[in-house]
Amino acid sequence: MKRVVFTILVILALSGGAGRLLAHHSFAAEFDDKQPLKLTGTLTKVEWTNPHIWYYIDVKNPDGSITTWGLSGGAPGQLMRRGVKKDQLVVGSVVNVEGFRAKDGSHNGFGSKVTYADGRNVFTATPLDRQSTPAPAK
Amino acid sequence: MAVHRLSRWALLLLAVSALSTFPPLSAQNTPTPAIPRTTDGKPDFNGTYQWPTYLPGDERGRSNATIFDRKRFAPFKPGGEPFYEPRTGDPRHDEPRDFCMPAGFPASILSGNAMQFFQTKTHLVMVHEFQRNTRIIPLDGRPHREGLEPMFDGDPVGKWDGDTLVIDTTNFKRWALDDHHYTNPNEFRMHSDALHTIERLRWKSPTAISYTITIDDPKIFTAPWSQEFEIIAKPEWEKDGLFEYVCQENNRCPGGKCGGEK
Numbered sequence: 001m002k003r004v005v006f007t008i009l010v011i012l013a014l015s016g017g018a019g020r021l022l023a024h025h026s027f028a029a030e031f032d033d034k035q036p037l038k039l040t041g042t043l044t045k046v047e048w049t050n051p052h053i054w055y056y057i058d059v060k061n062p063d064g065s066i067t068t069w070g071l072s073g074g075a076p077g078q079l080m081r082r083g084v085k086k087d088q089l090v091v092g093s094v095v096n097v098e099g100f101r102a103k104d105g106s107h108n109g110f111g112s113k114v115t116y117a118d119g120r121n122v123f124t125a126t127p128l129d130r131q132s133t134p135a136p137a138k
Numbered sequence: 139m140a141v142h143r144l145s146r147w148a149l150l151l152l153a154v155s156a157l158s159t160f161p162p163l164s165a166q167n168t169p170t171p172a173i174p175r176t177t178d179g180k181p182d183f184n185g186t187y188q189w190p191t192y193l194p195g196d197e198r199g200r201s202n203a204t205i206f207d208r209k210r211f212a213p214f215k216p217g218g219e220p221f222y223e224p225r226t227g228d229p230r231h232d233e234p235r236d237f238c239m240p241a242g243f244p245a246s247i248l249s250g251n252a253m254q255f256f257q258t259k260t261h262l263v264m265v266h267e268f269q270r271n272t273r274i275i276p277l278d279g280r281p282h283r284e285g286l287e288p289m290f291d292g293d294p295v296g297k298w299d300g301d302t303l304v305i306d307t308t309n310f311k312r313w314a315l316d317d318h319h320y321t322n323p324n325e326f327r328m329h330s331d332a333l334h335t336i337e338r339l340r341w342k343s344p345t346a347i348s349y350t351i352t353i354d355d356p357k358i359f360t361a362p363w364s365q366e367f368e369i370i371a372k373p374e375w376e377k378d379g380l381f382e383y384v385c386q387e388n389n390r391c392p393g394g395k396c397g398g399e400k
Contacts, residue, residue, distance in 0.1 A: 030393075050387050050388065051385045072391070
């Protein structure tokens with residue numbers, strides 16, 4: 001039953017425009033769409049705060065060291081109205097995150113999608129927000 | 139007999155009168171929407187709503203915020219103030235909202251978040267979840283305030299035109315008109331400090347408000363222009379109400395500078 005509810009929530013989150021969540025600022029203000037990220041790590045903390053949620057994952061490097069990445073998502077209110085709740089990001093879980101790196105090159109980025117090992121997705125935002133399209137004609 | 143003839147004439151006159159006075163049968167059959175009304179008979183806009191959304195066929199931006207459709211724009215005034223403003227590389231210029239500066243009207247109401255309206259006989263209060271932007275609109279016939287500095291949201295006053303609420307807003311600070319810069323990261327669309335907006339709100343059905351914004355900016359355009367949007371009632375959002383929005387709470391990467399790990 002829990003699984004069914006989760007699936008429905010994810011479908012709800014994906015429907016109705018499939019994201020386009022950034023409202024506080026444009027994607028270009030903070031992130032670089034030429035630096036896509038694909039990370040796998042352990043979710044260590046979730047900040048369900050405005051103006052955007054942030055969550056943190058510990059990523060194991062080839063030399064065995066750990067790098068903590070901070071990942072930004074949508075505004076809590078927007079996510080909750082789409083059926084995405086804080087408890088869907090389970091601290092301690094191993095997750096795959098897709099997104100884009102921060103413009104300053106730090107270990108921060110825009111994480112649009114979190115995927116658990118069993119394939120479940122939590123859409124915390126979407127790459128549709130990135131602005132890589134050519135400038136439209138005036 | 140004379141009385142009988144008179145009655146026939148009276149009936150004929152009545153029939154002609156009825157045909158000329160009443161709309162065709164098809165129009166009569168169109169039900170008048172049972173719009174919400176307050177106890178004093180005014181249209182009732184109390185409630186929770188989705189932000190103004192596009193009508194079919196209108197240009198859509200690449201964020202969840204609604205933007206104006208360029209085909210609505212009036213021609214630019216020759217020698218007028220520039221409407222398009224390029225980014226300069228200075229983050230405070232290029233995206234002040236990333237430093238928690240306000241969206242400013244009309245971008246504020248077009249932002250993709252829930253809204254709640256509170257209406258009394260004397261005021262309409264429009265609260266937008268984004269930045270918890272609040273517009274307090276007097277409906278008591280008072281004029282615009284004088285002697286104030288220009289404002290991000292301007293100075294609104296409202297009045298009723300039949301079942302339409304007309305909100306007239308002046309005294310704006312020069313600021314981004316809408317979220318066009320989400321769609322085209324190279325530039326902003328700016329309104330001038332001469333901006334004057336006229337909003338018209340009218341229930342078009344029991345669940346949808348027709349919302350038209352007129353942009354009258356004589357420093358930029360040769361004439362006022364308007365665009366109609368739709369505001370959908372969302373009673374299902376009332377259980378949760380508006381969520382808190384404190385931009386400064388965790389604004390981690392202002393201007394793209396995240397400052398390393400946290």
